[in-house]
Amino acid sequence: MIKKYRTSVLNRRGSAALAALAMAALMSAACKSSTPVSAKQGPGGDVGPRQVKITQVSEMPMERGITALGALAAFDEATISVKVPGRVRSITVDLGSNVRKGQLIAQLDPADYQLRVEQAEAALAQARARVGLSPEGSNSRVDLEKTGTVRAAQAVLEEAKLKRARSEQLVRQGVLSRAELDSVEAAYKVAESRYQDAVEEVRNRQAVVLQRYSEVEIARKQLSDTNVYAAFDGVVQEKLVNFGEYLAGGAPVVKIVRMNPLKLRVEVPERDSRSVRIGQQMRVTVEGDPNVYSGRIARISPTLGTESRTLIVEGEVLNTGLLKPGSFVRANIVTDSSSLTVAVPKNSVVTFAGIDKVISIQDGKAVEKQVTLGRRTDDWIEILSGVSVGETIVLDPGNLQSGQPVEVAQ
Numbered sequence: 001m002i003k004k005y006r007t008s009v010l011n012r013r014g015s016a017a018l019a020a021l022a023m024a025a026l027m028s029a030a031c032k033s034s035t036p037v038s039a040k041q042g043p044g045g046d047v048g049p050r051q052v053k054i055t056q057v058s059e060m061p062m063e064r065g066i067t068a069l070g071a072l073a074a075f076d077e078a079t080i081s082v083k084v085p086g087r088v089r090s091i092t093v094d095l096g097s098n099v100r101k102g103q104l105i106a107q108l109d110p111a112d113y114q115l116r117v118e119q120a121e122a123a124l125a126q127a128r129a130r131v132g133l134s135p136e137g138s139n140s141r142v143d144l145e146k147t148g149t150v151r152a153a154q155a156v157l158e159e160a161k162l163k164r165a166r167s168e169q170l171v172r173q174g175v176l177s178r179a180e181l182d183s184v185e186a187a188y189k190v191a192e193s194r195y196q197d198a199v200e201e202v203r204n205r206q207a208v209v210l211q212r213y214s215e216v217e218i219a220r221k222q223l224s225d226t227n228v229y230a231a232f233d234g235v236v237q238e239k240l241v242n243f244g245e246y247l248a249g250g251a252p253v254v255k256i257v258r259m260n261p262l263k264l265r266v267e268v269p270e271r272d273s274r275s276v277r278i279g280q281q282m283r284v285t286v287e288g289d290p291n292v293y294s295g296r297i298a299r300i301s302p303t304l305g306t307e308s309r310t311l312i313v314e315g316e317v318l319n320t321g322l323l324k325p326g327s328f329v330r331a332n333i334v335t336d337s338s339s340l341t342v343a344v345p346k347n348s349v350v351t352f353a354g355i356d357k358v359i360s361i362q363d364g365k366a367v368e369k370q371v372t373l374g375r376r377t378d379d380w381i382e383i384l385s386g387v388s389v390g391e392t393i394v395l396d397p398g399n400l401q402s403g404q405p406v407e408v409a410q
Contacts (some may be wrong), residue, residue: 070266153198160191
């Protein structure tokens with residue numbers, strides 16, 4: 001019984017081993033029969049050279065720049081407030097509304113201020129009438145000698161003057177006593193003083209007219225200030241009031257931010273700070289956004305940070321409507337736009353396990369060459385080391401292996 005059991009176990013183990021050997025043979029055969037898509041098979045079943053396209057390592061101009069990180073901010077940000085107190089009659093914007101410079105944002109109830117304008121205009125008409133002008137006229141020029149007050153005082157003065165002259169003549173003739181002449185002289189001086197008072201009174205009334213004009217303008221300005229306008233083109237960041245609220249003078253209504261251009265502040269390391277200049281171009285990219293935005297350096301700090309040893313640089317970035325203040329961005333400051341460099345097409349570089357390489361051709365076979373990459377454009381990659389100008393390399397190498405036969409496709 002025991003012998004039969006051992007025999008059965010040995011048979012099962014042998015069957016499993018045979019199955020494993022058969023599977024390994026099948027996998028080996030499959031691996032040997034697989035060939036690259038672009039390879040050719042000869043009449044005897046051998047794999048022929050792979051068809052490839054080639055290009056040459058070139059020397060070409062490529063921008064040289066400095067990469068820095070920073071954040072976007074609104075170029076202008078303002079809290080728009082009311083100048084006069086009043087109750088909100090209407091508000092025409094909300095969060096995210098686009099506004100233009102001079103656009104009406106909100107309006108206070110103007111009734112009280114309209115009454116103040118009418119009151120000031122009535123006081124002006126009264127003042128004009130007192131100085132001898134038409135109440136409804138606009139001309140405020142006054143001829144002092146033609147006003148009633150001055151003319152009356154001037155008539156009294158002329159009479160006193162003539163009376164004094166006659167009295168002096170009678171005194172010389174011995175008809176009038178000296179005491180009576182003194183009385184006439186005193187009356188003349190009183191008339192002269194009253195004339196001066198009349199002139200000063202008219203001038204005071206003229207000043208009152210000018211004051212009333214100012215009061216009318218102030219009342220009209222307050223009436224105009226019941227309308228709240230946008231100070232510049234932008235977007236409403238926050239709405240701070242609602243319809244029907246009573247606002248004190250200076251109360252905020254909305255916050256507006258200017259969206260184009262945006263301000264970008266970055267920190268440039270001290271080693272690169274000497275190559276940064278005002279007016280240099282900037283290439284700005286945002287995480288998750290494939291677009292590249294352009295800008296320029298507008299301001300540079302005069303000093304380096306004592307702790308960070310960096311230079312604060314501010315740029316202005318054109319916003320097509322997709323950028324938002326507060327976004328974290330990567331900026332490439334173009335310090336040299338015409339420097340020559342060794343470069344290869346983007347589709348000739350293969351990266352595997354963190355190693356960058358290109359495939360060259362020697363004696364009809366593929367040869368891998370490890371390279372060090374530098375700057376990139378949409379179509380080209382800078383090669384810092386690994387190949388030289390004029391070398392032939394393969395385009396779109398795919399899974400081409402070193403030592404594999406290749407043939408240049410026509």
